Amino acid sequence: MQDRLGAVKAQVQAALDRAIGALPPGELRDAMAYACAGGKGIRAFLVMESARLHGVSDAAALPVATAVEALHAYSLVHDDLPAMDDDDLRRGQPTVHVKWSEATAILAGDALQSLAFGLLADPAIGDAATRRLVSAFAQAVGGAGMVWGQALDIAAETARQPLTLAQITELQRGKTGALIRFAAIAGPLIADADMAPMAAYADAVGLAFQIADDILDVTGNEDVTGKRVGKDVAAGKATFVSLLALDGARAEAARLIDAADAALEPYGEGAGNLRHLARFVIERDT
Amino acid sequence: MQDRLGAVKAQVQAALDRAIGALPPGELRDAMAYACAGGKGIRAFLVMESARLHGVSDAAALPVATAVEALHAYSLVHDDLPAMDDDDLRRGQPTVHVKWSEATAILAGDALQSLAFGLLADPAIGDAATRRLVSAFAQAVGGAGMVWGQALDIAAETARQPLTLAQITELQRGKTGALIRFAAIAGPLIADADMAPMAAYADAVGLAFQIADDILDVTGNEDVTGKRVGKDVAAGKATFVSLLALDGARAEAARLIDAADAALEPYGEGAGNLRHLARFVIERDT
Numbered sequence: 001m002q003d004r005l006g007a008v009k010a011q012v013q014a015a016l017d018r019a020i021g022a023l024p025p026g027e028l029r030d031a032m033a034y035a036c037a038g039g040k041g042i043r044a045f046l047v048m049e050s051a052r053l054h055g056v057s058d059a060a061a062l063p064v065a066t067a068v069e070a071l072h073a074y075s076l077v078h079d080d081l082p083a084m085d086d087d088d089l090r091r092g093q094p095t096v097h098v099k100w101s102e103a104t105a106i107l108a109g110d111a112l113q114s115l116a117f118g119l120l121a122d123p124a125i126g127d128a129a130t131r132r133l134v135s136a137f138a139q140a141v142g143g144a145g146m147v148w149g150q151a152l153d154i155a156a157e158t159a160r161q162p163l164t165l166a167q168i169t170e171l172q173r174g175k176t177g178a179l180i181r182f183a184a185i186a187g188p189l190i191a192d193a194d195m196a197p198m199a200a201y202a203d204a205v206g207l208a209f210q211i212a213d214d215i216l217d218v219t220g221n222e223d224v225t226g227k228r229v230g231k232d233v234a235a236g237k238a239t240f241v242s243l244l245a246l247d248g249a250r251a252e253a254a255r256l257i258d259a260a261d262a263a264l265e266p267y268g269e270g271a272g273n274l275r276h277l278a279r280f281v282i283e284r285d286t
Numbered sequence: 287m288q289d290r291l292g293a294v295k296a297q298v299q300a301a302l303d304r305a306i307g308a309l310p311p312g313e314l315r316d317a318m319a320y321a322c323a324g325g326k327g328i329r330a331f332l333v334m335e336s337a338r339l340h341g342v343s344d345a346a347a348l349p350v351a352t353a354v355e356a357l358h359a360y361s362l363v364h365d366d367l368p369a370m371d372d373d374d375l376r377r378g379q380p381t382v383h384v385k386w387s388e389a390t391a392i393l394a395g396d397a398l399q400s401l402a403f404g405l406l407a408d409p410a411i412g413d414a415a416t417r418r419l420v421s422a423f424a425q426a427v428g429g430a431g432m433v434w435g436q437a438l439d440i441a442a443e444t445a446r447q448p449l450t451l452a453q454i455t456e457l458q459r460g461k462t463g464a465l466i467r468f469a470a471i472a473g474p475l476i477a478d479a480d481m482a483p484m485a486a487y488a489d490a491v492g493l494a495f496q497i498a499d500d501i502l503d504v505t506g507n508e509d510v511t512g513k514r515v516g517k518d519v520a521a522g523k524a525t526f527v528s529l530l531a532l533d534g535a536r537a538e539a540a541r542l543i544d545a546a547d548a549a550l551e552p553y554g555e556g557a558g559n560l561r562h563l564a565r566f567v568i569e570r571d572t
Contacts, residue, residue: 020429022430023428023429023430023434024429024430024434026434026437026438026441027437027441028429028433028434028437029429032429074396078392078393078396081392083387083388083389083392084389084392101369102369103369103370103437103440104437104440106364106367106369106370106392107364107433107436107437107440109396110360110364110395110396110399110427110428110433111427111428111429111433111434113396113399113400114399114423114424114427114428114429114431114433115424115428115429117403117420117423117424118420118421118423118424118425118428119424120420121417121418121420121421121424123417127413127414127416127417128413130413130416130417130420131407131409131413131416131417132407134403134404134406134407134416134420135404135407137400137403137404138400138401138403138404138405138407139404141396141397141400142309142396142397142400142401142404143306143309143310143314143315143318143397143400143401144308144309144310145400147314147393147396147397147400148309148310148312148314148397150393151312151313151314151389151390151393152312154389154390154393155312155313
């Protein structure tokens with residue numbers, strides 16, 4: 001799996017460089033390219049594997065994988081802003097607003113979102129599939145998806161009492177889950193096939209991913225994760241670790257990976273990479 | 287024309303209320319709805335008239351007109367942020383970050399951009415037209431369009447010398463011109479027809495619109511415009527008025543309206559509303 005993940009990352013990075021390189025030169029373009037560098041490529045990998053399992057060509061899947069990574073990059077740039085999570089370190093580098101300015105960070109994020117949608121209009125995808133993708137992408141990102149989850153997260157910071165387990169699960173479903181789900185269903189969405197198995201897989205993996213993030217915030221090493229750790233504990237924020245304790249969180253993540261495995265049943269042997277990805281998500285140290 | 291503009295505004299407002307009303311309740315949704323209220327509806331009107339001239343049904347044009355207004359609303363919310371133009375008044379009301387918070391304003395803008403792209407996936411538009419629209423919209427908004435123009439504008443504020451006429455014309459082509467152009471070519475884009483006449487019309491009207499804005503910043507009344515005036519002069523910013531003087535700016539705007547008229551030649555009598563709109567753009571006091 002690691003080989004394939006590396007290959008997908010390289011392909012997507014090249015596609016991002018091409019798309020961003022076609023824009024007028026300047027700070028905005030530089031900040032966009034900077035924000036897109038150095039990701040883990042997990043979401044792009046999900047798109048490519050989901051596409052392969054549904055007989056969708058790499059030519060049709062690659063622009064979608066690229067769109068998902070551009071969108072993910074935009075969300076990180078905006079989430080890191082002083083008015084949001086106020087982070088100064090991301091992927092081991094200064095965040096965009098630290099390196100340039102808040103204005104440039106806001107604009108680079110905005111332009112990355114546009115870029116992501118534009119990539120879904122690639123003729124290789126097919127017009128009907130493009131329509132389905134744009135509709136699902138807008139839902140995954142906007143006021144009922146990722147942005148909605150981030151708004152809940154920000155609101156929770158100033159709320160009088162910490163969130164319950166049900167509430168942070170709901171929040172996660174939007175904040176990190178919605179885009180992971182979109183990536184995972186991209187294959188059946190393009191092929192106009194049943195999305196239920198990939199959606200069930202994604203919901204389990206997405207939640208496990210967030211639990212692993214919460215565990216890393218407690219046990220992780222800043223030099224390895226490339227972002228600040230210990231922030232949630234310092235802020236007294238409710239997380240899966242604060243609510244379940246470390247052992248409970250690890251057990252819940254393991255249970256979710258079993259659920260993800262079970263969801264892949266219909267794909268048999270072909271889903272080996274996705275099974276490995278699910279384990280990778282909770283075993284990573286970054 | 288005013289009757290038709292009013293009717294289009296009402297239709298688009300209802301469509302925005304429906305789309306935003308379908309989102310989960312909360313501050314984010316409230317801020318999105320607030321940001322979409324009270325616009326002039328000029329861009330929506332451009333879409334609907336451009337569609338009508340090209341035999342495109344209202345059912346196909348309305349979601350595009352709604353998308354353009356949602357996108358315009360997002361751009362105002364982000365442009366008004368403290369890190370950008372730092373405005374506290376818009377359409378006669380406190381701006382979103384003043385009424386709620388910077389975080390909510392950033393997120394509401396982000397979600398409005400997603401919402402706008404999602405509207406372009408309306409099945410009434412047709413799949414091939416949706417693909418063309420998404421592609422053109424992404425270009426109009428992103429790192430070579432509106433966002434790019436805004437980045438130039440922000441950069442100009444800290445630059446050592448004021449911009450030249452050629453530079454502010456170029457900046458305007460992105461910042462306000464790109465979305466006006468998209469709105470104007472929506473008809474031929476959906477109908478897959480020649481876009482050149484509508485593009486020429488839009489470029490003239492878009493530039494005239496910006497010149498009129500610069501004139502209003504000097505001559506306008508805050509109670510009527512609903513936004514702060516005199517900001518450009520106070521900031522020593524280069525505008526069409528500072529570079530051409532009031533009389534020169536008015537003459538240039540009038541020349542552009544004649545050019546817009548000439549561009550509409552192929553449409554004959556049917557383009558009456560668009561001719562009126564061009565005059566309205568430079569005669570408005572808001």
